[in-house]
Amino acid sequence: MNKVIPVEKNKDYEIYIDGFGNMGEGVGKIDNFTIFVKGAIKGEKVRIKITKVNKNFAFGRLIEVIEAAKDRTEPTCHNYKRCGGCQMQHLSYEAQLEFKKQKVVDCIERIGKINMDSVIVHDTIGMNPPHYYRNKVQLPVGEKNSEPQIGFYAERSHEIIDIDKCYIQFEAANEIMKLVKAWMKEYKIRGYNEQTGTGTLRHIMVRRGFKTEQIMLVLVTTNENLPHKKELIETITENINEVTGIIQNINSKKTNVILGDKEITLWGKDQIQDYIGEFKFNISSKSFFQINPVQTEKLYSAALKYAGLTGKEVVFDAYCGTGTISLFLSQNAKMVYGVEIIPEAIENAKINADQNKVTNAEFIVGKSEEEIPKLIERGIKPEVVVVDPPRKGCEKVLLEAIANAGPRTIVYVSCDPATLGRDLGILCEGGYEVKEVQGVDMFPETGHVETVVLIHKK
Incomplete structure (x- = not known):
């Protein structure tokens, strides 16, 4: 029926x-x-x-x-209903934090089949104020009726919503966006047309070091020819003092991938620097670096606290990326082994360790589910394992290898509560139990939440 x-x-x-x-x-x-x-x-x-x-x-x-519910609030941004960048500006910030806490609990209970009665679940760590937090912004460039359009895509589309201000990207990025748009108008620089592949400027990307205040501007173009670049360099450097580098990235392919392979430094340096805690990082146009450095420090501090290190432990950091968590852990560990499948990320991790004078961290290229068993075969037994996987979560074979290694503590850093719930269920079947959960609001005004979970061997 x-x-x-x-x-x-x-x-x-x-x-x-x-x-x-x-x-x-x-x-x-x-x-x-x-x-x-x-x-x-x-x-x-x-x-x-x-x-x-x-x-x-x-x-x-x-x-x-x-x-109306008592938690309803007026969105700050007049583009909110059309733009796909935020989802929760109509909800008070206190209610956003409560929603994210409950979202994590629901996923662990429903997907992981874990009884949360004996688990300590802390309130989500919020941000004050919850605005202007993104240190990297990538803006598509197009045109409409021969006028340049720079902004964000509308939700579930490639229609560019032309904006003059965004409340979640750092404020200087808004000023740079206006200057680029004015330069395009004055010198008739064509925006990119996705259907035909024509036009000059495809994207602008702006990155900022929050502690150093250094700013990098990247102009993504369809070919090497960039008319009137001298005038653009002058207007940017005269109006935005914090800019330390302007780079042209060439992407001639018809693709959704933003950056191409070739880059030309038009002015200044090709890297900026920033800090997370006491650790300094070099950031190029293509470097991975956490988007919200203020909240990242809180996230990593929670992971370090849960690791419970005394200086005598061997630690495995699976999915170590450019080594940011590994460096944090190295402060209190005997030795940290970081594993990451992307060779460029491991090269960055080694550079980051060298420039921060960290000698008790070793970085290995490969799949964590393959390399961690090899470390164990070498007789290297971890007391603590930290995992910070991508959105799809951990491979089951890795979780089983970790459980077989028998560390006293596992710290799981998650960017997706659904795959977190699934993976915690697998670890609990392997002889572990969830003790504490700490959410961190890395992306205010959106539905995303990062979570750190403390897991002990039964």
């Missing part, structure tokens, strides 16, 4: 919102049929128009808030 779907596309309905979805969208039910409504808040009665109907759920567009 076919299931009767109680809603129709393009029809209006009133609905009570009784929960949140994964990225902070409101969730309600009509005749026990689930509806997702972006911009609606738990506890609200709203009027919606159904925009898409699937077999088990539907999506609705918010038309009117009939009864």
Whole structure:
């Protein structure tokens, strides 16, 4: 018997919102049929128009808030409803932090099948103020009616929303964006057309060292020819004193990948520097570096605290990237072994260790699930293992290898609560138990949350 779907596309309905979805969208039910409504808040009665109907759920567009929740707030940004950069400006910051805490708990309980009654779950560490925190911004460049467009893509599209200010990127980036746009207008520099592959300027990327205040501007062009670059260099350097380097990156391919392989330093240096805690890092246009350095320090401090190091321990850092967590751990460890599959990241990790005079860290290129068993075969047994995997989480074979190695403590740093929940379930089956959970709000005004979890051997 076919299931009767109680809603129709393009029809209006009133609905009570009784929960949140994964990225902070409101969730309600009509005749026990689930509806997702972006911009609606738990506890609200709203009027919606159904925009898409699937077999088990539907999506609705918010038309009117009939009864508002106490946590509703006016978005700071006038582009908020069109731009895909933020999802939660309509929710008070205190409520955002509570949502992120509950999101983590729900994923661990539901996906990992873990009883959280005996687990200490701390409140999410927030940011004050929760604005202007991104130290890197990548802005697509196009044009509309022969006018340059610089901004962010609308949600689930490649339509550029032309903006004059963004409240989550650092403030100087907003000024640089305006200067580039004015230069394009004055000298008739063409923005990129994705369909035809024509135009000169594809993207601008701006990076900033929050502690050093150094700024790098990268201009991504379709070929080496960049008309009137001298005028652009003059206007940028005269108006933004913190700029220490302007780089042209050439990307001639029809691709969604932003940066090409070839770069030309037009002015100044090709790197900036920044610090996380006491550690200094060199950052090029292509370097991986945490987007929110203020909150990164809190995240890594939580990981270091959970590791419980006394100076006598051997530590494995799986998915070590450019060695940022490894360096933090080295302060209190006997020896740290960092493993990462990307060769360039390991080269950066070695450079970062050298310039910070860290001698008790060794970095290895390869898959963690292959290299960590090799370390164990060499007789190197870890007391502590730290994992900081990408969004897809850890490979099951790695988790099993870690459990077999039997470290007293595992510290899991996660950027996705769903894969975190799955992986914690595997570790608990392997003889471990979850003790503490600490969320850190690395991306205010969005649905994302980073989490640090303390796991002990039973």
